[in-house]
Amino acid sequence: MHHPVAFVLGMAYIAAAIALLNGILTTIGQGNVASKAIESIARQPEARGPITTNMFIGLAMAETSGIYGFVIAILILFVQPLLSDDLINRLIASFSPTAANAACDIIACLPI
């Protein structure tokens, strides 16, 4: 049986990893933008300047969702909203080493 705070910390780290997984789809989208831009430059080399500018705007737009996931991961890792004093006290109060299923206790304690 593990300590509930350790359980919450481990789950928070897994949650941060899951939040960072959206980088996969973001990268695919950015790759699409860049490849289309290079295709258009190859077709019309004289329009290189405007195409590059618009490509950067598109890349920044596609990057937004990835950055949101990154910010959420940073919040989970460093601000640690799940480890507020109140919640820790309630967790430790309800912690019983002999409980058969500690996860159920913890989930019942969460403020959701």
Add this chain to the structure above:
Amino acid sequence: MFDVTVPIHGVVSLFGVDLWITNTIVVSWVIMAVLLTFAIIARVKLKKFTDKPKGFQNVVEMMVGAFDGFMKSNGSPKIQWMGGWFFTLFAFLLLSNIFGLLPGQRPPTADWPLPFALALTSFFFIQYSGIRHNGWQYIKGTYLSPHPVFLPVNILGEFSRPISLSFRLFGNILGGLILISLLYGLAPVFTRFGIPVFLHLFFDLAFGALQAFIFTILSLTFVGLAAAER
């Protein structure tokens, strides 16, 4: 270990409110001082500028000329009068983002309030230019379209702009800062010579310049879209 929290240098009590003098405030005032000094020097030397530029005059003319071309190619003629603001924004963001190159310093844009304040000014510029150039048509076309029922959704969409704009800059700079700090804090000692140079080049210089450019051009595009004819 590395630390993502911003160092606090002191607390000032003003009218009963505690103001925290964070590292961000100090560094941004230093950058403002540098920019102001440069501007004052350029203004004083403006009288001595000749038809045959050389030295300092070349640098100033190159910067102003490059940004004039940038404004002309990316902004509609209506918003050319805002060029000074966007030039200031770009210069401030560029200096802020590459401030991490100095030893032991962190870029002030890795603290969310600074990008959010800049994005809020962009937000107010968007609303101002839309109302100034299109008046009631702008409010009708942005907030009450296609039907007044959609007003809450439109307000939400409009207010998400400064948030996404600031998070984009903040996330990029903070990500670079964390990666570099990880290398300094966790990697073995022999990797700390030479290798950080490339990381600094990539994350501080290239990404910093790119993100400053993207912040400026996205603000410019939004303002231009708001000022466009409807």
